[in-house]
Amino acid sequence: MTDFVESAERRALRAAVADLAAGYGPEYFTAKARAGEKTDELWADAGRLGYLGVAVPEEYGGGGGGIGDLAAVCEELAAAGCPLLLMVVSPAICATVIARFGTDAQRRRWLPGFATGAVKMGFAITEPDAGSNAHRITTAVRRDGDEWVLSGGKHYISGVDEVAAVLVVARHVDRVGRRLLPSLVVVPTDAPGFAHHHIPMEVVSPEKQFTCFFDDVRLPSDALVGAEDAGLAQLFAGLNPERIMAASLATGMARRALDQATAYARSRTVWDTPIGAHQGVAHPLAQCAIQVELARLMTQKAAALYDAGEDRAAGEAANMAKYAAGEAVAATVDQAIQVHGGNGLSSEYGLGALLAASRLSRIAPVSREMILNFVAQHTLGLPRSY
Template sequence: MNYTESEERQALRAAVADLGAKYGPEYFIRKARAGEKTDELWREAGRLGYLGVNVPAEYGGGGGGIGDLAAVCEELAAAGCPLLLMVVSPAICATIIARSGTEDQKKHWLPRFADGSVKMAFAITEPDAGSNSHRITTTARRDGDGWVLSGQKTFISGVDESDAVLFVSRSSDQKGNLRPSLFIVPTDTPGFNWSPIEMEIVSPEKQFVCHLDDVRLPYDALVGDEDGGLLQLFAGLNPERIMASAMGAGIGRLALAKATGYAKERQVFKTPIGAHQGLAHPLAAAKIEIELARLMAQKAAALYDAGDDLGAGEAANMAKYATAEAAVHAVDTAIQVHGGNGLTSEYGVGMLAGVVRLMRIAPVSREMILNFVAQHTLGLPKSY
């Protein structure tokens, strides 16, 4: 077992960290508060090949794995630029299309994922289903040589800046049974409408409710096999958890960097406040928690890239849980270290609280992860 990343991965991290430092938290916060997008950073990251490190080389990508893309996501977050759509577009959508898409779909979408010239949102959550994906009511029915989609999704990230949305729906097999199916729906398709959800979180990426009103699609809008929807779906959800872990680790690192820098300089009783164990110990504990969570996330990525979907599923859920908890603790500690300054706009710490708190809920709640571990890892009876 090797606990040291390859020289190539370390070089990738260093290069991405340099790019992130070029923009920094001031750029990200300014864009978010103005209601603007981080298009300049996204385009440059795409041009440099960072958004496509996991796309197969034959389609213009870097030919790496989800571990490489997670490293990019983490370093940008640590630099103060957590790009939520990295979790969605190149991780979930590009992975699913690369694994299950037709050759035409791969040729059409993957090169543009690789250079960042396209963004694709992902829609699974519904108002009445929540974490219970078996209650999804968005349906797809065959109509001639195409499909008709109807339904509603909620809390869908970045629809307003995406070229298409990958929808999870239910369609009937030859026996009439409903099973998950995945469809690519361009955002300008007639009958597809969306409306924003007002959020308390400061972020350039917005959340939306999506409405599908008898949206007509060609047959080739279907991704993969009509009978393989569930396996194809989970091929994208494990990378989602790994990427969420990477973003959480990056934000936790950012919070700790701000807090330790402040603790070294701020003096109250004739010595830097970081010399007092009441502040030093919580910071040290937060550092330990983040590093432990990062190890589990790297394990999950290694298992996924090695093709061990079962092992990756367990590790990815554990990593997402651990990283969310560690990030929440790190940000809360950073706010406390800053005192009143922790809630001012000048220091940029307080605005991180809403982002990391959301990580306990999305993309999968901590309670559902605990259910998963209890049932599948510990072998306890199913509780829901």
């Protein structure tokens, strides 16, 4: 199914993306974020060169690759100091769901835009009173003649101010008012009744978070993606790629922090000796390198399983990869700051901006505690604890 050495094509893709990202770098990304601007130039270049569409089917203008290829793009951008959060959402979750479950008309409408980066789409599942429990979502969608009517709200939804539409997870309500299994509907951000409000965050990122409100938003019949009550199986077709991509975003950020820390440890001299010669500095960095590489390997396995159609095994591996990557990036950024001493939190070195983002990797898009619950129950066969 997979090899421990990536294919020549995948390695060439990584090199090409790294070359593109090097022309932007952390200074560009951080300056855009602090100015409240978007990284439109980088996104447009990545789309023009085909990197955002590597996993879109060829018949719709994409590269015809798998989630492993898209994850490689995401990782290399993050490793170059440009962690694009919307890569986790738009070309990974939304394009994957539409490619797998959309109608022919939906695929023709949306996938070419995903392939070039001309279209960005958000994804909305989280609700304030549901948290990690997707079974408790209350946002509802019901039929009204030839239309759908959406009502409810979502919380912590990424990039609503820069996407054309949002793929919303809502519970299907039948004709007698019973709330059935989840459905997926595409909601244009300019639809009447759709409002969104910015949530201020400490994370330094051009991509902002929002609360969304749906006040009887009317949608055409073709807004529905897949079955009316598709349930969690269809939903996790998008969430497993999300976890693989989140792991790649995290390992990319970890690689950047580790590269910066080791460069500093080689060049910073105290008492006529580079600080990297001391085991108190070298060993923690070596431990971080091992953690990052193990997380990358687990992410590679998860992507290979998903691309092979092994959804159940991919779900387990994607959760493990997300957990490992979240722990690795949090530990690595923390250690990189420690190696730099006071410089670790100076604006000159930029590591402070990574601190909140790295810590977020242990929380979103699924918390480490819920992953441990999943592994305990599904991998170890222990009784369900929640």
